[in-house]
Amino acid sequence: xxxxxxxxxxxxxxxxxxxxxxxxxxxxxxxxxxxxxxxxxxxxxxxxxxxxxxxxxxxxxxxxxxxxxxxxxxxxxxxxxxxxxxxxxxxxxxxxxxxxxxxxxxxxxxxxxxxxxxxxxxxxxxxxxxxxxxxxxxxxxxxxxxxxxxxxxxxxxxxxxxxxxxxxxxxxxxxxxxxxxxxxxxxxxxxxxxxxxxxxxxxxxxxxxxxxxxxxxxxxxxxxxxxxxxxxxxxxxxxxxxxxxxxxxxxxxxxxxxxxxxxxxxxxxxxxxxxxxxxxxxxxxx
Numbered sequence: 001x002x003x004x005x006x007x008x009x010x011x012x013x014x015x016x017x018x019x020x021x022x023x024x025x026x027x028x029x030x031x032x033x034x035x036x037x038x039x040x041x042x043x044x045x046x047x048x049x050x051x052x053x054x055x056x057x058x059x060x061x062x063x064x065x066x067x068x069x070x071x072x073x074x075x076x077x078x079x080x081x082x083x084x085x086x087x088x089x090x091x092x093x094x095x096x097x098x099x100x101x102x103x104x105x106x107x108x109x110x111x112x113x114x115x116x117x118x119x120x121x122x123x124x125x126x127x128x129x130x131x132x133x134x135x136x137x138x139x140x141x142x143x144x145x146x147x148x149x150x151x152x153x154x155x156x157x158x159x160x161x162x163x164x165x166x167x168x169x170x171x172x173x174x175x176x177x178x179x180x181x182x183x184x185x186x187x188x189x190x191x192x193x194x195x196x197x198x199x200x201x202x203x204x205x206x207x208x209x210x211x212x213x214x215x216x217x218x219x220x221x222x223x224x225x226x227x228x229x230x231x232x233x234x235x236x237x238x239x240x241x242x243x244x245x246x247x248x249x250x251x252x253x254x255x256x257x258x259x260x261x262x263x264x265x266x267x268x269x270x271x272x273x274x275x276x277x278x279x280x281x282x283x284x285x286x
Contacts, residue, residue, distance in 0.1 A: 003029070005036045005043075012130040012257060013240035014040035021048045021058050021249060030061045037111070038199055041256040042128050042240060045249040048115075052080055052273060055115050058249070059275040066102070066109035066276030070159040070184065072177040074273070083114065083272040084175040085265075091172045092164075095261040098129065098234050100254045101276060103206040104153040104188050109254055109276035116248045118271035123264025126250070128240045128257045131204040134233040135193065142232060145225055149192045150215040151206055155184035158209070175271075189215060192229070196255050203256055204233050234258065244272075 004017040016036055019029060037043045050058070056079065059065060065079040074082050083094065102108050114126075135143075158164050159180050166180040192214075194205040208230045214222035242250065252259060 003032050003036065005040070007040060008042075008240055010240040011133055011238045012040055012128060013042040013044070013242060015044050015046065017046070019045065021045055022050055022054050024057065025061060034062065037251055037253060041130060041132075042242065042250065042252040044242065045251075046245055047247055048249050049247045050115055050249060052077060055080065055113065055249070055273060055275060059113050059277055062111060062251075063277045063280040066278040067105070068274075068276055069102070070155065070165070070179050070181060072179060079275055081274050082176050083270075083274055085270045086175040087267055087269045089173065089175060091169070091174050093261055093263045094174075094176065094178070096263060097209050098127075098207050098230070098258045098260045099209050100206055100258055102155075103190065103210045103254075104155045104184075104186070106188055107279040108190075110279050111251055111253055111277040113249060113251045113275045113277070115273045116244045116246055116250075117273060118269050119244045119246045119248075120265035120268035120270055123262065123266075123268075124244060124270050125262045125264075126242045126244070126259055127262060128242065128252060128259045129234050129238045130240070130257055131233060131238075132196075132201050132256055134235070134238045135202055135204050137237075138232060142228060146192045146204075146229060149217075149225070150189050151192050151211045151226075152187050152189055152213040152215060153206060153210045154187045154212045155210065156212065159184040175269075187212070194255070201256075204229070205255070207233060207258055 003019055006015045008014055068081055071081045074080050101112050156163055160166055161180055165178045190205055193202050195202050208226050211226060214225060
């Protein structure tokens with residue numbers, strides 16, 4: 001099978017047609033999809049009326065399931081979570097901040113798959129930022145400041161007891177169940193620049209939010225570096241804005257891009273089912 005891959009014309013991202021993801025795929029087709037995904041970092045498959053079984057089968061072609069802490073799986077499934085917002089919900093938008101999924105884990109997931117089920121007519125786009133391009137085009141002075149630096153990642157700001165989704169949300173009504181935990185206080189170190197284990201391309205990894213400090217730097221100096229880096233790595237020229245459609249599957253490479261949710265659909269339901277794909281190659285040594 002030969003896929004039709006159409007680049008977005010933005011910093012990254014592509015649409016893939018010519019494949020039916022509701023059916024089992026042969027090895028050649030899986031290899032084509034992997035190639036497009038590694039090249040474009042974000043691939044969207046429109047017109048895929050997939051079941052949860054289909055979503056799990058597709059995920060399994062690219063590696064074992066990742067571990068998804070702090071968000072309860074949907075009933076009857078261990079590896080699928082619902083990214084769900086009810087029409088009358090007033091809580092802050094989930095994940096409306098730049099991040100790469102679960103970077104606070106020792107082995108963060110290589111990929112995330114998200115299937116659009118209920119999509120509002122407007123709003124709710126997902127933004128992506130190409131971290132290979134951000135590194136390639138980085139000014140020399142900022143590059144010198146980050147060279148060799150190791151970041152300390154933690155889920156505390158989001159999922160800790162005092163975090164954004166912590167006890168402050170005790171009386172908040174959400175369609176999806178987010179579970180804060182003291183486990184979010186744990187930390188994990190990752191280099192600011194990592195080599196992609198499949199393509200060999202270096203990229204920035206992570207950003208403010210899940211990164212709480214820089215090894216060997218005091219809080220003020222480390223914070224200044226992280227703010228300067230954040231302002232650079234999320235610039236508009238590195239972005240792809242993805243517009244969702246019902247029955248659309250999107251898979252992105254957490255080793256290559258940051259992403260964030262957007263709002264703009266108050267009064268409308270939005271529902272997507274999500275899986276993550278575990279890291280299949282050991283992370284490069286620091």
